Amino acid sequence: MKTLVIYDSVFGNTEKIAQVIAAALGTNAIPVSQADAGQLGSLDLLVVGSPTRGFRPTEGITHLLNGLPKYHLAGVRVAAFDTRIVLETIDSKALRFLVDKGGYAASTIAKMLQKKGGKLAAPPEGFFVTGEQGPLKDSELERAAAWAGKLMAG
Numbered sequence: 001m002k003t004l005v006i007y008d009s010v011f012g013n014t015e016k017i018a019q020v021i022a023a024a025l026g027t028n029a030i031p032v033s034q035a036d037a038g039q040l041g042s043l044d045l046l047v048v049g050s051p052t053r054g055f056r057p058t059e060g061i062t063h064l065l066n067g068l069p070k071y072h073l074a075g076v077r078v079a080a081f082d083t084r085i086v087l088e089t090i091d092s093k094a095l096r097f098l099v100d101k102g103g104y105a106a107s108t109i110a111k112m113l114q115k116k117g118g119k120l121a122a123p124p125e126g127f128f129v130t131g132e133q134g135p136l137k138d139s140e141l142e143r144a145a146a147w148a149g150k151l152m153a154g
């Protein structure tokens with residue numbers, strides 16, 4: 001099975017999740033800066049992940065996915081994940097409300113992948129950090145490996 005994990009990461013947390021997912025899938029995790037749109041159309045499974053920043057994925061991920069030709073992912077199973085902050089760690093009540101209601105990167109990524117013809121292999125998933133720069137919440141790496149396992153089975 002030809003599989004690839006593409007991710008963006010500012011502080012390294014999404015990278016850690018991406019690497020665990022890639023290891024579980026027996027493939028590589030490639031930073032978006034090194035991703036080549038041409039590689040993506042011939043895959044069986046494409047997994048894309050980003051930190052949630054301002055309720056959405058990073059510029060790098062958005063640029064790559066929006067730039068793919070129409071139907072480029074036809075026949076490719078796709079899955080999306082993000083990292084996001086544990087709501088309870090946000091001190092400001094107003095900001096907590098906004099982050100809760102604002103949405104997360106994974107669902108946007110999933111929509112972008114589907115718009116290019118990809119078929120969703122699993123619902124978008126979020127993995128938690130306990131501060132803006134991390135670290136990841138306990139056992140998120142294990143949860144990521146389990147999520148990847150479901151992608152293979154699905």
Ligand SMILES: Cc1cc2nc3c(=O)[nH]c(=O)nc-3n(C[C@H](O)[C@H](O)[C@H](O)COP(=O)(O)O)c2cc1C
Nearest residue numbers: 009010011012013014051053054055083084085132
């Ligand atoms: C500018 C900025 C905006 C952020 N916006 C959100 C947000 O809208 N929702 C959220 O849950 N977390 C938000 N966060 C927390 C990030 O999700 C967190 O920094 C990220 O998961 C860390 O992943 P990384 O180490 O791969 O960069 C934001 C962080 C920064 C620095």
